[in-house]
Amino acid sequence: MSKNKQDILLLSLNEIKDFLLSNGEKAFRAKQIYEWLWTKPVSDFNDMTNLSKNLRYLLADKFTLNAVKVENMQISKDKTIKLAFKLHDGMLVEGVLIPSENRTTACISSQVGCSLACEFCATAKMGFCRNLTAGEIYHQVVQIMNISKEKYNLPLSNIVLMGMGEPLLNYENVLKATEMISSEKGLAMSPQRITLSTAGLPRMIKKLADDNVKFNLAISLHSANNKKRSELMPVNRHNSLEDLSEAIVYFNDKTGTRVTFEYLLLGGINDSLADAKELAEYCKQFPIKINIIEYNSTNDARFVRASNENFDQFVTFLKSRNMVVNVRRSRGMDIAAACGQLAGKKKK
Ligand code: SF4
Known part of the structure; x- marks a missing residue:
């Protein structure tokens, strides 16, 4: 041999x-x-x-043939399936299958661990281990697609790069994987059904625009206040909201694609009316969609879910400003489906 x-x-x-x-x-x-x-x-x-x-x-x-293997599978009462994938070197990453009324989404990882140290994130606690290859990213989709057909007889309709890792710090492999997913030689899925989610790296967002990517871009915002955002997401200390907005305008001008903000509503931290007002003000600069996400509790006592009252007040205010707002309720709560929770557990 x-x-x-x-x-x-x-x-x-x-x-x-x-x-x-x-x-x-x-x-x-x-x-x-x-x-x-x-x-x-x-x-x-x-x-x-x-x-x-x-x-x-x-x-x-x-x-x-370094395809990924399913090491662990947990099925939630709401049909969400959480997967731990074992890589050829024994490391673990996570993927999630999220069936809903009108779509079946695969959430996949781009790195083992992550270096960006967002405070609310279970993956961040693992630190950064390594980038995934394009094949490893691609084969998570294949595995989830097979499981979706086997368990629910549903084809995959959407893919989100929202699992472990910062996709824009594994740029080449992520782009190669998305090209193969949408290629006739691969899974022939429309790039419009793929969403890359980033913590917001302005230089790399401009690179995406220059490379004329066709998939959707989501940015984890979580606060429209530099001080608060820097506390939640250390990446903001060197990539301010002003730099980010400049990159979004550039991306929007070049690709004609409307970016989505992800906003995780954390009780007592970023869920007040003042926070909503700051967000609405920030969003005036470009066409944008906003996903307001319910927090899926981890063992971290510093963060709690926003109260129903604050949640409704926040969403209602944004809607009153004619903003495009979607509410993302937490899925798979009984199986720890938030990013990094399963692999983090296995690692321990
Ligand atoms: S939220 Fe995303 S970017 Fe931030 S530490 Fe977790 S995996 Fe990394």
């Missing part, structure tokens, strides 16, 4: 072709292999049933 095997998911179609030719195999097999990797993905070379046994053996001898 060869040592130092390469992950075959890192190879392009041409690179697979070159490998085959240099090993006395026919070039057309490259397309078949590529399809097994990306279009009808398998996680074992043995499942590539239209290849000869010898070729399957050769591939297994020279390469690894």
